[in-house]
Amino acid sequence: MEPDHCALISTSINIENAYFGDIILPSVSSIGISLQVVTMGVVSRNWLYVKKFDGEPTNKNFQLIDEELPELQDGEFLAEAEYLSVDPYMRPYMSRFPVGSLMIGGQVAKIVESKNSKFPVGAKIFGQFGWRTHTVCNPEKSQSDKPYLLPDFGTLPASLALGVLGMPGNTAYFGFLELCSPKDGETVVVSGAAGAVGSIVGQIAKLKGCQVIGIAGSDDKCKWLKTLGFDHTINYKTENVLEALKKAAPKGIDCYFDNVGGTITESVMRLMNLYGRISVCGTISNYNSGPITVQDPQRDFVFKQLKMEGFIVSRWRDRWMEGILANLDWIKQGKLQYEETVTSGFDNMPKAFMNMLKGGNTGKAIVKVQ
Amino acid sequence: MEPDHCALISTSINIENAYFGDIILPSVSSIGISLQVVTMGVVSRNWLYVKKFDGEPTNKNFQLIDEELPELQDGEFLAEAEYLSVDPYMRPYMSRFPVGSLMIGGQVAKIVESKNSKFPVGAKIFGQFGWRTHTVCNPEKSQSDKPYLLPDFGTLPASLALGVLGMPGNTAYFGFLELCSPKDGETVVVSGAAGAVGSIVGQIAKLKGCQVIGIAGSDDKCKWLKTLGFDHTINYKTENVLEALKKAAPKGIDCYFDNVGGTITESVMRLMNLYGRISVCGTISNYNSGPITVQDPQRDFVFKQLKMEGFIVSRWRDRWMEGILANLDWIKQGKLQYEETVTSGFDNMPKAFMNMLKGGNTGKAIVKVQ
Secondary structure: OOOOOOOOOOOOOOEEEEEEOOEEEEEEOOOOHHHHOOOOOOEEEEEEEOOOOEOOOOHHHEEEEEEEOOOOOOOOEEEEEEEEEOOOOHHHHHOOOOOOEEOOOOEEEEEEEEOOOOOOOOOEEEEOOOOEOEEEEOHHHOOOOOOEEOOOOOOOOHHHHHOOOOHHHHHHHHHHHHHHOOOOOOEEEEEOOOEOOHHHHHHHHHHOOOEEEEEEOOHHHHHHHHHOOOOEEEEOOOOOHHHHHHHHOOOOEEEEEEOOOHHHHHHHHHOEEEEEEEEEOOOHHHOOOOEOOOOOHHHHHHHOOOEEEEOOHHHHHHHHHHHHHHHHHHHHOOOOOOOEEEEEOHHHHHHHHHHHHOOOOOEEEEEEOO | OOOOOOOOOOOOOOEEEEEEOOEEEEEEOOOOHHHHOOOOOOEEEEEEEOOOOEOOOOHHHEEEEEEEOOOOOOOOEEEEEEEEEOOOOHHHHHOOOOOOEEOOOOEEEEEEEEOOOOOOOOOEEEEOOOOEOEEEEOHHHOOOOOOEEOOOOOOOOHHHHHOOOOHHHHHHHHHHHHHHOOOOOOEEEEEOOOEOOHHHHHHHHHHOOOEEEEEEOOHHHHHHHHHOOOOEEEEOOOOOHHHHHHHHOOOOEEEEEEOOOHHHHHHHHHOEEEEEEEEEOOOHHHOOOOEOOOOOHHHHHHHOOOEEEEOOHHHHHHHHHHHHHHHHHHHHOOOOOOOEEEEEOHHHHHHHHHHHHOOOOOEEEEEEOO
């Protein structure tokens, strides 16, 4: 459940851009700065991040302030929030922002004033504006994740732009289909299955003809997942996850969409099949643990979007000679050198093997029979 | 340093096929069985695996026996080993075979008798025949990893078919180029860099224009790596790997070719860049640890050839509407359901956020402003 977010809100008040990865977000560097603004602007109510997260968030981490907004300049609009999103990613992401920053997040908002013809009054938009009721924005000046007009949802509610028809829905759609490449008949496990992303991943997996196992934290959630078409569910709070997985996935697991990390993930990993694919979306299980200074390899794996793949070279059996001839060519051109550590005598095979395991060789360890 | 191996040796003696993944290998189920063979065959000397590995291999794990080979049948040849390979993969792989099995491994052999016109007397071949001096083989009946005639190496020694022009060379070539996709100017780290595979990976990385850092276990090895063109080397036995990496890779690490796992890998992972690629070839650091019954996630990751990728959905920013419209279409067709957990009131943002982190939501957690 990772974000596509970032808003650049262009106002005349004192704003710093805290830059982190591809995230740009305004941080109000001091509170009460709206006193400097003299126009009769609209007042936005903003939730600030005023104390570093350490463990589970509490009310002390947040403070609500008023911010008086400036008059619109050409190209700008004023948007009023209708629905705001709260998502797991906010916990780890905010840890990287200085105290005093606006809480990050997306919202569905209605344009209530506009000096930009592409964003007319009355239009509904999605914007990465943060936890605030009103926003002045020049979309052309947004450096990334520009606000966009909602497409026609028909009779469906606009709030879905925060869920199945927004970031979480796209997280499921792309993160599962692109990275897991599910095939008809395969077994798929989803952790955090009753969440905004997991519940969609499981349904998409069913649409692709997979057997789907959802792991969630209550019987009610599991019951709901069954109504969505999940074949099996596991309540990790009351069941032994590994044993339950063994029963639910007798043919092993081909795809794992991971929202949680931790011990649930360890159990799933034990039952993965050859060429299994794991899409690591989040690591909720440890979002609330430890101070922000502690390095978390699982969290880093997501943020850095790393890809790790184990292999046995026989998978390229069909291209075997291609590799040999390429290396041979480089050797002949003097571009590739080799070294051999040769042990003589067939009787010395174990000795050569044991020596190689201890790092006694340089380059390839071989045994010459005679 | 993973194998492409597997030989099916067709003899008339009592042989069982121990099947594991795509590995098929004969295991001599009892010793002394050659007594049953009455023809005047050639005698092969074979190293058997007679005691389960537990920790570092010792002489007690191995036993040398004689095996009298049968007369050739049509389609068969008799090959005499010239060079045999000892490789790290043999340690974990043999753990899966029953006691009494022939030690697995590849060899360069010369055809000394033949009833197969494609494998004439005098030809040199590579075969996955195991630790044995003589082999009777019908290549057409081999179920996988068939023996093959060596291509023309020019003046280079045939033993290279076990190294740079064989499995280790191909492991470097495919495992690095296919899974790491190195780009000009990127920083590449190789662990086990002075081994048969690692030393080739580093050189191929240089050929691709990368900055290359090799990690090895002695100053001599490091010195040798420098002569191969490695830009930086780290002796993990005498240096702090993390600190040394920080100095050698000031721009972070883009590709990591991992032969060892363990704490070296943990240090490398901390310095990986966005979209970093990790090719997990082996986990030598733990091959000698623990009895075979212990599950080793790193080892499993290689054997099962798993792929794990972290992501942030903004990487598909350019395809954003594609995802939204696909999900919208599924909803309209009644194929995709959604649920929202709605909290009312902007003042309740922190409460909704904290509740969601504790799993209090089903489906998407949102806040309705009014």
